[in-house]
Amino acid sequence: MFAKIIIDQDAKALDREFEYIIPEGMQVLVGERVLVPFGPRILQGFIVGITEKSEFDASKLKPIKEKIEDFAVIKPEMLSLMFHMADKLHLKLASCLRMFLPSEMRTDKIKELVVHFCRLAENFEMPSAKAKKQIEVVEFLKQNGREKRSVLAEKFGASAVAALIQKGVVILEAEQVDRVPEFDVLKSEKKQLTALQQRAIEEISENKTYLLHGVTGSGKTEVYMNLIERELGKGKTALMLVPEISLTPQVLANFKARFGEQVALIHSGLSAGERFDEWRRIFFGQARVVVGARSAIFAPIENLGIIIIDEEHEQSYVSESNPRYDTHDIAAFRRSYNNCALVLGSATPQLESYAKAIDGEYQLVEMPVRVNGLEMPKITVIDMLMEMRHGNNNIFSIPLMVELKEIVKAKKQAMIFINRRGFSSFQRCRNCGYVAKCSDCDVSLVYHRFENRLKCHYCGKRFHALDVCPSCGSSDIKQGAIGTERVVEELHKMFPDVPVFRMDNDTTSVKNGHRKILNEFRSAKPGILVGTQMIAKGHDFEDVLLVGIVDADQSLFQSDYRSIERTFQLITQVAGRAGRSANQGKVFLQTYSPRHYVYRFAANYDYKGFFKREANLRKVTKFPPYARIVRILFSHEDEKVVAQECKECYEKIKEIKEKNAEDFVYLDVMKAPVNKIKNKFRYQILMRFTLENADALEKQIYDSVDKKAKSSIFFEINPNNLS
Ligand code: ADP
Ligand code: ZN
Ligand code: ZN
Numbered sequence: 001m002f003a004k005i006i007i008d009q010d011a012k013a014l015d016r017e018f019e020y021i022i023p024e025g026m027q028v029l030v031g032e033r034v035l036v037p038f039g040p041r042i043l044q045g046f047i048v049g050i051t052e053k054s055e056f057d058a059s060k061l062k063p064i065k066e067k068i069e070d071f072a073v074i075k076p077e078m079l080s081l082m083f084h085m086a087d088k089l090h091l092k093l094a095s096c097l098r099m100f101l102p103s104e105m106r107t108d109k110i111k112e113l114v115v116h117f118c119r120l121a122e123n124f125e126m127p128s129a130k131a132k133k134q135i136e137v138v139e140f141l142k143q144n145g146r147e148k149r150s151v152l153a154e155k156f157g158a159s160a161v162a163a164l165i166q167k168g169v170v171i172l173e174a175e176q177v178d179r180v181p182e183f184d185v186l187k188s189e190k191k192q193l194t195a196l197q198q199r200a201i202e203e204i205s206e207n208k209t210y211l212l213h214g215v216t217g218s219g220k221t222e223v224y225m226n227l228i229e230r231e232l233g234k235g236k237t238a239l240m241l242v243p244e245i246s247l248t249p250q251v252l253a254n255f256k257a258r259f260g261e262q263v264a265l266i267h268s269g270l271s272a273g274e275r276f277d278e279w280r281r282i283f284f285g286q287a288r289v290v291v292g293a294r295s296a297i298f299a300p301i302e303n304l305g306i307i308i309i310d311e312e313h314e315q316s317y318v319s320e321s322n323p324r325y326d327t328h329d330i331a332a333f334r335r336s337y338n339n340c341a342l343v344l345g346s347a348t349p350q351l352e353s354y355a356k357a358i359d360g361e362y363q364l365v366e367m368p369v370r371v372n373g374l375e376m377p378k379i380t381v382i383d384m385l386m387e388m389r390h391g392n393n394n395i396f397s398i399p400l401m402v403e404l405k406e407i408v409k410a411k412k413q414a415m416i417f418i419n420r421r422g423f424s425s426f427q428r429c430r431n432c433g434y435v436a437k438c439s440d441c442d443v444s445l446v447y448h449r450f451e452n453r454l455k456c457h458y459c460g461k462r463f464h465a466l467d468v469c470p471s472c473g474s475s476d477i478k479q480g481a482i483g484t485e486r487v488v489e490e491l492h493k494m495f496p497d498v499p500v501f502r503m504d505n506d507t508t509s510v511k512n513g514h515r516k517i518l519n520e521f522r523s524a525k526p527g528i529l530v531g532t533q534m535i536a537k538g539h540d541f542e543d544v545l546l547v548g549i550v551d552a553d554q555s556l557f558q559s560d561y562r563s564i565e566r567t568f569q570l571i572t573q574v575a576g577r578a579g580r581s582a583n584q585g586k587v588f589l590q591t592y593s594p595r596h597y598v599y600r601f602a603a604n605y606d607y608k609g610f611f612k613r614e615a616n617l618r619k620v621t622k623f624p625p626y627a628r629i630v631r632i633l634f635s636h637e638d639e640k641v642v643a644q645e646c647k648e649c650y651e652k653i654k655e656i657k658e659k660n661a662e663d664f665v666y667l668d669v670m671k672a673p674v675n676k677i678k679n680k681f682r683y684q685i686l687m688r689f690t691l692e693n694a695d696a697l698e699k700q701i702y703d704s705v706d707k708k709a710k711s712s713i714f715f716e717i718n719p720n721n722l723s
Contacts, residue, residue: 003028003064004049005036006093008106010322012707015092018045019054021063028064031072031079035065044106046074046097048082073101073283075300077337084333085325090702090715095323099298102279104272116149117173118161124169133160138169146173190258191222196367201226203365204343209335211312211357212345214367215605216576217374217540220345221251223367224308225258227343228289232262236305236340237288241296241327243314243537249515250540251310252291259289266292266299269511294319297330304338307331311537312344312353313569318720328353347576347607348569351562351618352625354611370580377547377578377585379571379603383594395490400548400588404491407546408498408526414546416491416530417574419554420446420483427454427466431474436466442675448506449485459678487530487550499524503531536573542581547574552591556598560722561623564598568610571602622665624718628694630701631719632685633672636711639681645709646683652704653685656697663689663697674723680712686722 004017020036022028028047036045042065054061074082074097082096098106120141127134137156141147149172152161164170193201196214200223204210214220228238242251255263264278264287281287283300290299294317309317309331317327328344335342344353344362357364370376382397392398407414426444428435436445438456445454445463454463468475479486484504491500501521508514518539521529525543529535549571556567571589579585591599601610619626632649636642650669657664665688672682689697698717705713 002051002054002058002061003034003047004051005034005045005064006048006097007036007038008033008044008046008094008097010092010095010098012092015094017048017093019056019061020045021058021061022050023063026064026067028067029072031074031076033068033073035068037062037065044068046094048074048079048093073105075302077302077334078298078300080337081298081330081333085323085330089323089325089329091323091325099295099323100300102272102275104276105279115175117146117175118149118152118165118170119146119173121168121171125167127164127167127169131160131163133157134164134169137161137164141170191219193222193226194219194371196369197223197226197371200365200367201230203363204341207335207339207341209332209342209362210344210365211349211353211362212343212365212367213349213354213357213607214345214347215370215376216347216573217370217376217580218347218367219371220310220367221254224310224343224345225254227306227308227341228259231305231340232259232288234305235303237290237301237303238306238308239290239296239299239301239304239334240308241292241294241310241317241331243311243316244293244534249518255289255291261286262288264290264292264299266290266296268293268295269514271511294327297327297334304334304340306341306343307335307338308343308345310345311573312346313348313350314537315566315720320719320721322714324714324716348572349607351565351611351614355615355625374579374581375584376605377575377587379575379587379589379605381594381599381603382588382590384590384592387590395487395550396548397588397590400590401494403546403586403588404494404528404548407528408495410545411525412545413521413525413541413543414528414548415535415544415574415577416487416528416548416550417532417535417570418484418487418530418550419532419570420551428478429466429469429472429474430476430478432469432472434469434471436463436470438463440679441677446483447479449489458674484530484532491528491530495526495528498526498528500528500530503529503534505532508534533570535577536570539577540580541577544577545579545583545585547578547585547587549574549587549589552589552599553593556593556596561618561621561629562720565614567598568602568614571599572605572607575602622688622690627665627688627690628698629686629688629718630698631687631714631716631722632701632705633682633714633716634684634709634711635677635680635682635714637680638710642681642683642711645706645711646685649705649709650685653687653701656700656704657687660689660693660697663693665689672723 001022003020003022005020006017007014030047030050032047034045034047035042078100082093085091085096086093118141120138127138133156137152137160149161165172197219200212204227212220224240231238252265264282266275266278282290290296290301309327319325331342353362356362380399382399384397387397404414426435427447436454437443438445438459438461440461441456441458443456443458445456447465448455452465454465466477469477484502488500488502501517503517507517521527522541552571555570556563575587578587589599597613634642634646646669653667657667667687669685672684675682702715
């Protein structure tokens, strides 16, 4: 017998199946991991097929060396998914498989956690009266039956316990225990459903894809939980994705309260051991509800009854590093494989999804009002140029300051949103215009006040802050636009006694960082939370009555076809944090372009109006979802190599374009906007074509990429980020 094996190496040359002989007496299954000789090395591989006849000269094949586990780590569904991803997303087979296992399993560093318990032997001799500690241990075990060795050692001393074990008075029992991630449990009584929730649950009844368009505070979480409950009742399982870990403490707490031990949690903030144990609980069917961030879409859960993607518009569902994928595509595959329902939920669906709902590809389910008929918070658009003309050069407009004072007086809470971490965006010389840049990446550095350092947000490298301009020697250095740190500093000046919290990438990078900040904020009354996008997401604080958006334009003027859509989503989501329980909230949106249509639609909560306008624009200008953008990104240390290889590829695509001239809207080759990251130069081919022949064209273009090129090559479809 022969096995078809994929070698667990992320290399273009190894991206295919290799055949090995299954040695006499070795029982293997498809999906198992094995060690195989490969050249002079022994490598890990996955068995993806077993055949009786080899396509090759059997005398040239080598035998499998040994098995790694005694069970198939890759289940049949995931194997199909691998082939699907390789084919549709142009990914390497091994890099797909790697997504399906906790990375720790491949490095062999992580083991099951074994805990030693002590119990008394059946017939034991009481220790002599002199050994007081030992007698205490025996008494304790008589009372309590069994206890962890570590606990006994701490209580009574390690030597007493060791002596008892040695004499055979105490018996040691080893047991594998699961490491369970920390979480808060909220009290979450089952709520009497509103009529809208009830209707939504009834409508979501078939094995289809649903777009649940529900305004912020319409009670989508409760709908999800009821849907999951229904599936569990049928003996099925559920997978629920949330955008980022900043969200999971609350959602998870709710889910743990409702579903208890059946819930498993997967996100990048877990320790290696926790991740491994949660994965095992899912794999072996102990956990029937998986809640997690993007990578949880690859959880080895079987018998799915429902997949939910909460806040489906979030960019974090798109993986922008290798392997590049969009969670929506993987979810669509798993939905169809399991023949189950897929629910995409959002107050601001991505344009692509809403367009599909209108075309009937998805079924639209709407929840247009908040729970208990609560009003949406009133959004006031503030013209910051007018503020300046009236002599206010502060970060905060007068109306926002007035409201902040009211909130503090009433011991309520406010959130201030600013789309940039750090103190200010950059340092610029006023004399000559010099801006400090990273030495390894082609980007400006961001000033961080607390550390008094300039940081590169692409590679993390730190640099001394500027005192004098290295270019002209002037000491007239200006801080650019403001960031979170600066806002916190201003608030401290205004309200020295009010706790102000900061939530951004800097303050949440420690384990459980989000949870800590959110928990502290929850009990601070009055309290103010300042943050980046992270605070826009799904949080539900009943005393937040005011939201300030300090610089709404930040996301508007980026050279990206989705920047207006993103701005609309951000405003709606941030605004949605206000007034979620009894009182109506207020939102102040500060902008230098108050007449931009995005603010008009956002201030009126007019998603449909915005969609119409934006969709029309995309149709006319031929942008996704009404066209396809493909970017091929080349990167390499040697600029000559990458420029050359990129150019060669471009020439081939130009030929394809000539044959399909009517399909192409655009094709060009250029340096990537960020020309260098971590000392690797980046070049790109950018193209756009209409949808009629898009799949066929995409395949032709992919095939034209030289698989032997020295550069790393990334193939991106409708990329989120064109830096
Ligand atoms: P969304 O995700 O749609 O923004 P949430 O699911 O966070 O909204 O719900 C908003 C608030 O309404 C939460 O505090 C939630 O506990 C509450 N809620 C949801 N459903 C009900 C209900 N049927 N009755 C009372 N309160 C509800
Ligand atoms: Zn200068
Ligand atoms: Zn850098």
